Each structure stands twice: as C-alpha cells, then as structure tokens.
Amino acid sequence: MGALTEEFAHSTYLAFPVIAARLFFAALLGALIGFEREWRARPAGLRTHILICVAAATFGILTVEIAHSSAFAGREMVSDPLRAVEAVTAGVAFLAAGSILFTRGKVHGLTTGAGMWLAGAVGLSCGFGLWQIAGLGTFLILVVMGLLHSFEVKLGIAADKQEHREPSKTAKAGKDDHDDRC
Numbered sequence: 001m002g003a004l005t006e007e008f009a010h011s012t013y014l015a016f017p018v019i020a021a022r023l024f025f026a027a028l029l030g031a032l033i034g035f036e037r038e039w040r041a042r043p044a045g046l047r048t049h050i051l052i053c054v055a056a057a058t059f060g061i062l063t064v065e066i067a068h069s070s071a072f073a074g075r076e077m078v079s080d081p082l083r084a085v086e087a088v089t090a091g092v093a094f095l096a097a098g099s100i101l102f103t104r105g106k107v108h109g110l111t112t113g114a115g116m117w118l119a120g121a122v123g124l125s126c127g128f129g130l131w132q133i134a135g136l137g138t139f140l141i142l143v144v145m146g147l148l149h150s151f152e153v154k155l156g157i158a159a160d161k162q163e164h165r166e167p168s169k170t171a172k173a174g175k176d177d178h179d180d181r182c
Helices: 002-008 016-039 046-067 081-098 110-127 131-155
Strands: 101-103 106-108
Touching: 016 046, 016 110, 016 131, 046 081, 046 110, 081 110, 110 131
Parallel strands: none
Antiparallel strands: 101 106
C-alpha cells in the first residue's frame, strides 16, 4: 500500500498549478479556434480543436516531466524535445488529413485540416510554457480563418461564396461537435 501511496504522491518538476494553467490555456485557445469552425458549420469543431490543443499540451508537459524525472537518475539519457514536437505534428497531421476530401474535382476541408494542425502547434506551445507563441499563433489563426474569409466573401473569391452557412442539424439540436460528419 505504501508503494501505491508514493506513486500517487509523486512529485513533478513543474508545479501542479503551472501544469493546470498550461492545460486550461490550451483548452481555451483550442475553444477559440474550434468556435470559428463551428460558427462556419465546418467539420472538426469546438470539441475536436480543444482536444487537439489539450493533447498536444499534455505531450509537451510530459516531455518536460520525462526530461526531469527521477526515474532516470543515474542513467545516461539523451533528451530531445524535438521528438515530441515531431510526434505530435505527425499525429495531428494524420487527423487533419482525414478531414480533407476530394470530390467532384474539388478539395474540401483543407482549411479545417490546416487549423487542426496549427491547433497542435498551439497546444505544444502551451505545454512547453511558451504562452506568447500560443496566444499570437491563435490570434493569427483566427485572423486567417475568420477575417480573411470575410474579405474573400466581399471580393467574391471565397470558395463557398457565403458569409454564413446554415448550421447543421446536429448544431441545431444543441450539439457542439460535428464528428459524425468527419
């Protein structure tokens, strides 16, 4: 029983309030990105982007914790945080690729896929405690996906040529995600 108590009382390199702040900030930024996708009734909305950001932040935090873990004390260990970045990038790119469809000679979901990929980068930034990068990255994502889309609509060059799309039946029913359409 003492080993189990010790396991759950295990200290971390980062203070728990810091870990919680990083994860909550990742969730908030993921929600901002996902809300824009929901507002435009696109696949991969609010919950998807929150989960991507929080997952990436968790991997970032784990990278920091593993590098400072006492489990490796006295052992030779080479720490390479870029491996975590590469793994998250590959994993999120796999999810993002699944949101891209090619039908009737047209590509659909490319912006959503790119947003998912960037949500992973925002989450990693939060996980590593790089708040400024995460915040600025989110701001730029919202500018590109939101304001530039409105500008394209006004110029008549937007792919969908609509300011706002009719919300899906799922959204009308009060659900906040469109995973059933992915």
